[in-house]
Amino acid sequence: MAQVKNWQLNREMQYPYDDNRPKKQIAYIFDTNKCIACQTCTVACKTTWTSGKGQETMFFNNVETKPYGGYPLKWDVNTLKTMGDQPWDKTTKTFKGKTIFEESGGDNVKGWRPEERDYAFPNMGEDECSGIVNKGSFFSGIHDVWMFYLARICNHCSYPACLAACPRKAIYKRQEDGIVLIDESRCRGYRECVKACPYKKTFFNMVTRVSEKCIGCYPLVEQGEQPRCVQTCIGKIRMQGFISKPGEARADNPIDQLVHIKKIALPLYPQHGTEPNVYYVPPIHVPVDFLNQLFGPGVENAIAAYKKVKEDKQALGAFLLFGNSPKTIHSYKVEGDFTVGYNEQGEVLTRVPFTEPVFVRPYSDEKYGTFRHNTP
Amino acid sequence: MKTKNCLLIIAIIGAFASNAQTGLTIKSGKVDSIPKKNSKSSIWTKVAPVSVTVLPQNITSPKLQKSTIPSVKVTSINDGITIGFLLEWTDSTKDIFVDADKFCDQVAIQLPMDAAQNPIFMMGNKNGRVHIIHWKSVWQNDIENGFRDVKEAYPNYWTDVYPMAERQGDGSMGKYARDVSVKDYSKGQGKNFIPGFYAGNPMSIFDRKDPSEECIAEGFGTLTTQETQNATAWGTWENNKWSVIITRAINSSDPQDAALPEKTKIAFAVWNGADENVSGRKHYSMWNDLVIEK
Ligand code: SF4
Ligand code: SF4
Numbered sequence: 001m002a003q004v005k006n007w008q009l010n011r012e013m014q015y016p017y018d019d020n021r022p023k024k025q026i027a028y029i030f031d032t033n034k035c036i037a038c039q040t041c042t043v044a045c046k047t048t049w050t051s052g053k054g055q056e057t058m059f060f061n062n063v064e065t066k067p068y069g070g071y072p073l074k075w076d077v078n079t080l081k082t083m084g085d086q087p088w089d090k091t092t093k094t095f096k097g098k099t100i101f102e103e104s105g106g107d108n109v110k111g112w113r114p115e116e117r118d119y120a121f122p123n124m125g126e127d128e129c130s131g132i133v134n135k136g137s138f139f140s141g142i143h144d145v146w147m148f149y150l151a152r153i154c155n156h157c158s159y160p161a162c163l164a165a166c167p168r169k170a171i172y173k174r175q176e177d178g179i180v181l182i183d184e185s186r187c188r189g190y191r192e193c194v195k196a197c198p199y200k201k202t203f204f205n206m207v208t209r210v211s212e213k214c215i216g217c218y219p220l221v222e223q224g225e226q227p228r229c230v231q232t233c234i235g236k237i238r239m240q241g242f243i244s245k246p247g248e249a250r251a252d253n254p255i256d257q258l259v260h261i262k263k264i265a266l267p268l269y270p271q272h273g274t275e276p277n278v279y280y281v282p283p284i285h286v287p288v289d290f291l292n293q294l295f296g297p298g299v300e301n302a303i304a305a306y307k308k309v310k311e312d313k314q315a316l317g318a319f320l321l322f323g324n325s326p327k328t329i330h331s332y333k334v335e336g337d338f339t340v341g342y343n344e345q346g347e348v349l350t351r352v353p354f355t356e357p358v359f360v361r362p363y364s365d366e367k368y369g370t371f372r373h374n375t376p
Numbered sequence: 377m378k379t380k381n382c383l384l385i386i387a388i389i390g391a392f393a394s395n396a397q398t399g400l401t402i403k404s405g406k407v408d409s410i411p412k413k414n415s416k417s418s419i420w421t422k423v424a425p426v427s428v429t430v431l432p433q434n435i436t437s438p439k440l441q442k443s444t445i446p447s448v449k450v451t452s453i454n455d456g457i458t459i460g461f462l463l464e465w466t467d468s469t470k471d472i473f474v475d476a477d478k479f480c481d482q483v484a485i486q487l488p489m490d491a492a493q494n495p496i497f498m499m500g501n502k503n504g505r506v507h508i509i510h511w512k513s514v515w516q517n518d519i520e521n522g523f524r525d526v527k528e529a530y531p532n533y534w535t536d537v538y539p540m541a542e543r544q545g546d547g548s549m550g551k552y553a554r555d556v557s558v559k560d561y562s563k564g565q566g567k568n569f570i571p572g573f574y575a576g577n578p579m580s581i582f583d584r585k586d587p588s589e590e591c592i593a594e595g596f597g598t599l600t601t602q603e604t605q606n607a608t609a610w611g612t613w614e615n616n617k618w619s620v621i622i623t624r625a626i627n628s629s630d631p632q633d634a635a636l637p638e639k640t641k642i643a644f645a646v647w648n649g650a651d652e653n654v655s656g657r658k659h660y661s662m663w664n665d666l667v668i669e670k
Contacts, residue, residue, distance in 0.1 A: 016437075051539050052569025053558045056526060108437045113652070116476040167438060167655050168597045184575035188599070190655035192438055194476060204476045206529060207558050208572030208580040209514075 001101070004159060007246035008270040008296065009095035015273075016101070016108045016164045025178035026156050026216055027243035027255050028230065029265045031281040031322065033306075034237040035149040037063050037126070041229035041238075045153075048228050049215065054207025057119040060214035061229045063151045067290065069125030071152075072118035075200040076269065080293070082112045086271050090297045099273025100161055100198055109165045111195035119203075148283035151237070153229060154201040154214035155268070155276030156180050162213065165196030177242070178277070179216040187211050198272040224343055226328050236323025241330065243277060252331040254318035254341070255279075262315045264305045266295040281306055316354065325350040401665040402426050402642060404452035410460040413610040415619035420462050425451040428644055430659035435498065436596050440657040444648045448483070448661070454668055459636065460623040461485055463644065470613040471649025472517040473524065479649040483611075483620050484510040486643040487634035487666075489592070497643050497663045499593045507634035508591040508599065511609035511620050513649070516587035523582045525558050540566040558582050587611070588622065592632055596656070602632045626668065642666040 001014040045061035062071045070076055079100075086097025104110040129147040137143060156173075160180045163171040170186035171193060173179070182193070182202065187210040193202040194211060202213040217227030225231070226240040241255040249260035258265045258279070265279035282291045284303050291299040309315050317339035321329055327349045329341035341350045364371055405423035427447045432440035451462040463483050471481045487507045488495050495504030518524060526533060534554060541556045541564075559582050560566075562573050572580035578589065578601040588609035590602040606628065611620040626636050634640070641663040647653035 047539070050569075052566060052571075053526060053538065053556075053561050055569065056533065056535060106434070106437070106439050106441070113477060116478070119476065165438070167436070168599070184571045185577050187572070187577065187579075188655070189474065189579050190438075191476065192655065204474075205572065206475045206524075207526065208570055208577065209474055210572040210577055210579050212571055 005246070006095075006099075006159065006273060006275050008267050008275050009099070009273065010093050011095060013099050013159075013273050014102050015159050021158065021245055022173060022175045022178040024176060024242045025158065025245075025277060026221065026240065027259070027277040027279065028153070028238060028240045029255060029258055029279045029281065029322075030151050031237045031265075031319070032148050032150060032283045033281060034235045035063065035151055036235050037065065037149040038234045039063055040232050040234045041151060044228045044232040045214075048217075050212075054205035055203075055212070057122070058203045058205070058212065059122055060201070060203075061151070061153045062122055063149055064122075065126045065128060065147050066150050066286075066294075067125075067130050067147065068128050069123070069150075071122040071124070072114040072200050073121055073124060074118070075112075075114065076198075076294075078112045078114075079198045079269075079272065082110060083272070088271070088292075088297045093297045095271055095273075095296075097271060099271070100196070101159070101164065101273055107165070109161045109196035111161070111165065111192075111197070113191070113195040114200060116206075142285070146283075146286050148286055150268075150280075151229075152199065152201070152268075153278060154180065154216070155199060155274065155278045156214075156216055157277060158275035159273060161196040161198060161272070161274050162193035162202050165192040166190070167192060174218075177216070177218070177221055179218050179221065180213070181215055181218070182211055182213050184210060184212070198269060198274065199276070221328070224327050226326060230323075231326045233323055239322045239329070241328055243279075250331070251314070252333060254321055254329055254332050257314060257318045257332075262305055262312070263298055264302050264309070264315060266298050266302055268294060270296045313354075320352045320354065321350065324352050399665070400426055400428060401667060402428075402450055402452050404454045404459055404666065404668045406669045407453045407455055409455050410453060410458045410623055412460065412608050412621060412623050415462055415464070415612055415621055419453060420451050423451055423453055425449045425462075425464075426664075428661045428664060430644065430646055430661050433498070433645075433656050433658050433660050436656055438656050440653065440659065442651070443659060444651045444653075445646050445659045448644050448646055450644065452666070454626060454670075456670065457626060458623050459626050459668065460621055463618075463620045463622065463646075465618055465646055466616055467613070467618050467648060467650075468616045469650040470513070472513040473529070474514050475529065479647070479652050479654045480512060480514040481611075481613075481618060481649045482510065482512045482647040482653075483618070483622075484508050484645045485622055486645070487636070488641050488663075489634045491637070491640045496595075498660060499596055499598065501595050503594075505592055505594045507632070508593060509607045509609065509622050509624060510589045510591060511587055511611055511622060512589070513587070513611060513613075513618075515584050515589075516609075516611055518582075518584050519587060523558065523584075527554055527557075538566065538569075540564070540569050590624075590633070602630070604630045604632065606630055606633075626670075636668060638668055638670060640666050640668075 002018045004015045004019040050058045100110045129145045131145045170183045189210040230238040230240045249256040267276045317334040321341045330344045332341045411417035432443040449464040489505040493504045500506035593599045607624040609622045644661040646659045
């Protein structure tokens with residue numbers, strides 16, 4: 001095992017391979033506060049990549065309701081249980097527990113293997129909230145029960161557990177964009193990755209008898225376009241870009257701005273040690289203890305900063321770019337009342353106003369001799 | 377760094393080797409013909425079997441923590457042209473399916489490409505290649521009972537449509553999407569949605585003729601399917617016991633096959649599907665001598 005630096009844990013950790021960060025690292029930000037669980041992303045992904053034989057229960061993208069939902073069934077609870085209590089030092093934000101690479105019982109990764117039935121209920125727990133809603137509390141301001149939607153894809157981890165577990169080295173991380181892929185000609189269907197990935201984002205295909213995973217829509221990414229799940233997102237909760245190496249954050253990179261600089265977007269289950277690259281804005285209405293378990297010790301700061309984002313033009317400028325261009329935004333600039341997104345060549349991709357202009361149109365339209373209804 | 381790792385592995389293997397049984401001799405007795413599928417044929421009784429100890433693989437990750445198979449009974453015969461091995465072991469469950477959580481029973485023999493190079497008994501090493509013939513129960517089930525498609529595994533499953541299927545299964549002619557077999561699917565556009573097959577992966581073959589796979593290897597993680605597949609295998613499970621026959625030509629024209637001089641070496645590996653044995657999670661034997669009565 002090599003010693004590598006995991007910035008999300010604020011310490012070094014063990015990993016089977018030496019540190020070898022790619023030239024660029026794909027990263028995403030998902031704002032959980034905006035997701036409406038319409039599953040457009042899920043369907044966009046499914047029809048694009050997994051509508052074939054043996055892929056019936058395979059969802060590279062899924063959206064589950066927390067606290068009770070999970071696909072495959074109880075994926076996160078089972079991995080947490082396998083690992084046991086693992087503490088953080090909340091003051092220094094240093095992880096004091098063991099990662100899945102450090103307590104692996106002789107193997108490269110400590111994992112949990114789902115049963116085939118666990119893939120049969122992708123909607124289990126959907127829209128269920130944390131407890132019973134007391135009579136009348138619908139109308140009394142902030143509810144005392146909660147739930148939220150968690151959209152999930154492969155995290156294209158900096159230290160992928162799937163890759164670490166594969167004895168054939170059939171899984172690789174691309175230098176050009178950090179996307180993690182399974183070589184479909186080399187995989188022999190050992191399912192070590194399925195057991196190892198703490199997010200359960202590699203899948204065994206019972207027809208081809210080899211494993212498959214989210215490919216980060218690399219054919220789109222190679223052309224400077226954002227993946228399908230990002231482009232199609234109805235709630236505009238998603239942005240894909242590239243995250244800079246720790247210590248090299250660029251203020252004009254919207255991903256760096258929200259992850260490294262403002263620390264509003266946090267990794268999911270960083271304690272497992274894979275350094276996942278989908279960053280989440282935590283839901284502001286959910287108890288912090290629950291969120292700490294999911295997103296680590298930065299939750300309170302993230303929520304406080306998010307609540308004040310109206311006063312932070314740089315952060316707000318980055319947020320406003322979400323869902324406003326099919327292309328990948330590499331840098332942005334706040335220009336007066338606009339935030340402007342640029343591609344890698346510095347060409348303008350989108351200009352988004354901080355305040356949407358308001359047009360008032362008369363109820364009665366003289367020209368067409370008709371009335372306007374207030375229907376969207 | 378690499379050499380250091382390699383030396384370390386050799387040292388570890390050496391340490392383990394001393395615990396294992398070494399130096400058995402398997403004599404391949406001369407007979408008139410080889411029954412390639414019939415393990416009950418009296419021809420197999422003409423030679424005394426040898427019981428070969430197998431150990432859980434715990435040298436490289438992924439490891440097998442506990443042993444469920446102590447030994448494999450090996451009988452070898454040859455007719456001057458073909459050599460056959462009957463491999464028998466106790467297994468109370470017949471595991472012939474694979475799925476996210478299902479693993480199948482398997483057995484393999486390993487021969488050195490060149491015994492003089494003395495390759496490491498576990499998958500060989502650089503400049504010490506080995507030839508492996510591997511029987512898989514899931515493949516045999518495909519041949520005996522037809523390819524296990526989704527409908528065979530889940531008779532009550534439903535799917536509205538496989539968008540790329542050649543035969544849509546729209547309900548006319550009594551055929552629905554779920555009735556479209558992968559063989560039909562893989563003929564046209566559907567192929568794009570069967571990535572393993574598209575990539576030509578030897579695991580993704582839907583009309584297999586033989587449940588064996590011939591491979592070459594030169595160390596952990598290097599197992600590679602041979603271009604020419606000319607070995608055979610056949611297994612029978614009865615009374616809590618697998619009996620698997622593996623055969624190959626003694627003088628093979630395939631340059632990727634191990635030469636079989638009068639004296640060479642042979643090792644074995646066996647997997648128990650019920651205990652999630654797969655890949656390196658296997659039971660292995662040390663090299664044994666193989667003497668071929670010609
Ligand atoms: S999320 Fe899972 S499948 Fe994706 S890179 Fe990380 S370990 Fe691998
Ligand atoms: S498309 Fe967007 S809003 Fe809809 S479920 Fe997916 S992530 Fe949520």
